[in-house]
Amino acid sequence: MTYRAKSDFLNVIMQRGFLADCTDLQALDETLTQGPVTAYIGYDATAASLHVGHLLNIMLLRWFQKTGHKPVTLMGGGTTKVGDPSFRSDERPLLDDAAIQRNIDGMQQVFARFLDYGDGRAQMLNNADWLVGLNYLDFLRDIGRHFSVNRMLSFESVKSRLDREQSLSFLEFNYMILQAYDFMELYRRHGVTLQMGGSDQWGNIVNGIDLTRRVLDREVWGLTTPLLTTSDGRKMGKSAGGATWLNAEMLSPYEFWQFWRNTTDADVGRFLKLYTELPVEECDRLGALAGSEINEAKVILANHVTTLLHGADAAASAETTAREVFEQGGAGGDLEVVTVPGNALPLPVAQLLVQTGIVSSGKEAKRLVAEGGLRLNNDPVSDPQMTVDQALIGEGLKVSVGKKKHRMVQIG
Template identity: 85%
Template sequence: MTYHAKSEFLHVMMERGYLADCTDLQSLDDALIEGPVTAYIGYDATAASLHVGHLLNIMMLRWFQKTGNRPITLMGGGTTKVGDPSFRSEERPLLTPEAIQSNIDGMQQVFARYLDYSEGKAKMLNNAEWLDNLNYLEFLRDIGRHFSVNRMLSFESVKSRLDREQSLSFLEFNYMILQAYDFLELYRRYDCRLQMGGSDQWGNIINGIDLTRRVLDGEIFGLTSPLLTTSDGRKMGKSAGGAVWLNGAMLSPYEFWQFWRNTTDADVGRFLKLYTELPVEECDRLGALSGSEINAAKIILANEVTTLLHGAEAAASAEATAREVFEQGGAGGDLEVATISADVLGAGLSVVQLLVQTGIAPSGKEAKRLIAEGGLKLNNESVSDPQFAIDTALIGNGLKVSVGKKKHRMVQVG
């Protein structure tokens, strides 16, 4: 993109890699210069915690506030009752109102770490406030008449589902109308002129812009971020153990820190720009390091991201724990956490099977060879018996598994 932004917010978005698309870059830039502007991102309450996949857009809201604007985090207390069908192969399970509220309570804890809600500097709203009491006939007459079913069917998020001949319920089809109505209400109530989201939300955002222009003749904008994958093709936010949650009760600060410490070399510079507030020049310098030096950059990445979410003390503690666990006894290789299910342990697990399941050895034969050569240590104690049994008590809060000086895992029960 060759556009040169004049506003600080758009300059940050483009320089650091947050921007995928915008409905009218020039006009939004002008509005931001006149500023301040109010913007929102919506979050449906489908789980008890947000995960790393949400973090990029949370950082966008943080930068939006840091550059002098007003962010809104919109909790989907209403829309969660319907479920967003975008790019999904099947309908979401319906949640009870109590489960939705419980999830919202868990999600709110995270936003308080990234945004300043004091004195109305940021707002946290719930779309149930205006969606729960809608009169259906009035809504159809006043809002529904502005939507073209033909156009809604053309959006890629819906079209991809229909092309695969997968059912799309009338309930789900209404989701697009409700999200569009959110934008209209936020513009009417709070002069909110910008909706941001992942690029999978483009169709929903466009619907909201069209509706608001038709009903209130308002000049509003949409801006999307790229859907991130890691350099090796994995969806950002997923690990071998499942989702990387942002709530400390669901994923410890140490495990969160480890997730970032295990970043692939090729992603370090990009992730520093997106998930930390370090200067771009420093992100580029650290990302260009190679060999053993890139490990120092990964530690900086892990510390910076963990500090934003859990605080500096938690980040320092995680780094200290990692050094203690992996560096005592001459461990100098990459850090990686592996999770073993309690069911597997209950069925009986030998140390050979442990080496295979944690990825240290590609096969049982190779695991036995490594053990025979005398290179295996469990919590820095040598083990030479391939039939040695691994149980829950041994793993405890974490079992350090080392083969030689460069292959290490922190094994946990999950």
């Protein structure tokens, strides 16, 4: 029988599809009904921006706050120096302190969009505060003795790596101990009683719960979300072009909007529940649409997710641009976005055409222009010597050849 949650938080996330597993669902539910709970999710600073794969758990933190509780975003200033080996085939490249701090600064921009940090309603912490100064021998004696190597080797995240006979360094092997120590320290310093994360973090979360019980004799909980794949089997947020970044300087709001507009029909209802705040019934209704109507549901999805991250103006601008391209340009489908480095401009229009992939050579591009086959922002171009600069591209330059070949050029 499906568990009926009493707390608002669990009720919401179970209805919307966030819950994969929990260490003690009933005990956590009772605690959530008794008053505000503090929970955290950890983020290692391995890149200058978070990506769409992180968005599920960011929305989880947002719902946690909206239902009356206190979220903590833990920056991995310390653990990033080690690298999480969970389900990876190789060791992460090691970053220096300056690179880690730059990445943390970039990631903070996203959290500020989704969480309210005012008056202590949410906290952003950094595990470097307690990990960097650890005394190795004291740590081994006081913390390491609580971990069984046999048990650590049995966790799927480690076992899968060893089964493939891929190297697992002693540095990486320490990661799960450090993450467990994070949970205990967060409880001790900030009263954190719940760790949340993707289901690939289950072993690390359980270690933290066990360590807190052994050392402090306190009960804490863990909760995981499913690892999402799209209906066609792709990992959420991954595409041929790489990660779908959340920072505007790494991926424009228009490209972010397009990512959601291009959602597969079968995923629309599920993604509306997970990535927007629309009522569940409305998500189900929109997800059940068919034919051309499902495309309008995708626009609603794209607008709501883009509004949360980049603001309503950015979402409206992206929709307007897309409709101009699809309806006036006759593209009748997805629009490929091409990014041009700012330092490469100005650029001859013939060279730009080659870079967009619309033509294969400069000679073909010049012939196309001479024959009147090129339009920029729907205006015909007749001069093969024309150059394209930053002012012309602006927020986006629509390049059209005939009625079916279109590209959106943006400055990267």
